[in-house]
Amino acid sequence: MRQKHYIYLVALCCLATGLLGACSNEEELDSVVVPQDDKTENAQGRFDETPFVWDYTYSTDKEADSDQIFIGDLMQAGLDEGVATRTTTNRRSGGSSTGRDGSSRRGSGSADENYRDEDIFISNPIPVYLGAAFPEKEFGKSFKPEILYPRNPIDVIFNFTRPFFGEITKEHGSIGYKRLFTQALDSKEYEQFLKGGAKESFEFSCTEYFSYSDIEKALSASAGLAGIFSTKIKNNTKSVNVKSRLFGQLISKNFTVSMDVPVDGFFKDHAKDTVPENPVYVYSMTYGKVAFISVESEYSFEQVKTAVEAGIKYKIFSAGGGFSKSDLEILSKSRITLFIISDDDPNGHTFYTLDNIKNTFNLSYSLYNPGYPVFCQGNYTKDNSAFRMKSSSGSSGSRRNDGGSYNRGDSGRRGGSSGRGSSSRT
Template identity: 30%
Template sequence: MACEKEEHLVNKNNEQLPQNPKDMVQNKFIFQWDTLIDDSKNDDEFFIGNQYIGVQRWECLATSPHIYVGATFPKSSFATTFDRENIDKKHPIDLTFNFPIPYITCMEDVKGSEYLQKIKEALKSKEFQSYTSPQRPYIIKFAELKSLSNIENCFPYNKEFGNALKKIAQQEFNMKNIKSLCISEVIFKGFTISMDVPSDGLFIAPPSSLEELVYIRTLTYGVTAYFVIASNNSYQNVLEAFKNSFMDEYYNPNGTLHESQVILLTISDINQEASIKLTFNDLNRF
């Protein structure tokens, strides 16, 4: 279901929010990330991204693709729509969960429902008890918005999500004298599940279109957050606060973030549904 577009930005007190903070010159918006951490350039993994996420209790539904280790798709739909999965019978495959103490299991019937069952079993295993969530983010980046109406430009492949985030911000922000608006993406990588290709091939009876098919050999799970900050300080000052201990800048009465507001959306489950949080303490716990 598509989210409605909003022509006027107002807060929950029915007061119009500034389209452009008053200390900024109104120009055509050019979206550009300022990267604080980016470990993605050190690997060759493909990040599925934000194109499928939705928001809990909002008219913006998640459209999580039906993907799993061992799933096979035409090249034309891989990493885009992930549709037209080839469901021909496959040989059993061994799955490895890369916990500090690896967990290995066999998926006899290679299909999505069996895969989800194997994940549930792995999360209950003694091997999983050796796993701890990473402390260092995989990606942290910020961008100046200048206007809430620019949020949708940050999500070119999921305008509905961008529109929902814009509407949440306009509903919750009630600051006076907003000087800057910014958005951030934070990603933590979790564990990886990989497969061993059977020695006699993936398919029991190879399909005629085998050369046109690709399969998912590994999947890495993690958590993602998107947050928008409205501040009475400049964007550069807000960015600088996150290069250090941002909570110090929040608790300090004279800190950059003390009078700022934040809208935080976190995505931590396989269904790609974002939950809404509204405090810097929530962001710190994330």
């Protein structure tokens, strides 16, 4: 009897030990982080000591304005990120790009942190709206603080196929612009614009990267966004013998909103137009959507670039040409991570094939999905001349990476002379 009792106790102890071990294993599984490529994690970044540059840029917009500044990554990601800072050169033009201190930052929201999808929150807290004014040194960077001197009325043009005109009479803040923006989206002009396709143009840029620190450099305007995208790349578990890495950015533009040059001065008190802060106001804004792309592959960067370029041109741009079996094989054997941001959801969307980018970018813009601000242009209040971001060497970034020149055009203004449109005042 005692022997049976002893055996029972031993069995019970084994069962309890097994249950505790199982619970421990479950806890370990809950805390598991997908193994990372140590070579990539610890590798010297291509842009650790040099400014970020695009290796290649392709655009369907033949009238691209070199004075436009890319702001599609000016957002905060995560629940509690640091203050967003901006690169010192317009990344759209392919110029050099550094952090505020010229180095690759690793702090809160850096690529070293692990993010869960449920923790991701993306918003655009930067007060960039048509007619907002900022000190010259912060325009295109932090966009803070806003200069709030009373301003004169602003005449506004939405460059739909048949333009919509309006006026902002409020002297302060963004409410006047937001009301006019809502009226424009409710207008017959926008409805007709949507029926006509509503896709103004596409732009694709890519570069080779060596380490996740390069992602931080590329997305230096938002450390949180850089951390999230880097983590999503790490957590892509597809097995690949990585020999090259491509980082890309695809932009779809819907429409541009611009203002007439204020001939009577921007601020009501003309003396404020020439204050020491040298104010710059938001002259135009372009709405659209953005996709960030990472391709890790066993093929060379040039082979991957050619395949990605062919895929995007064939699937997205409808630019003719073909998507060969070789291109398909290269992409099918590569590890692809996409992070797409539009205005129809406060969170970004993550995908793992180019087909997903096609499906997302081929979704038509609508009344409730007009896009979000991806470009802006600034003018000086003192003389209404165009603001141009400077590189660390002091030169303006005014060339495309594919060798074509950016000539100052009137893409933000071109809607003002085509046809007759309705107007509104707010």
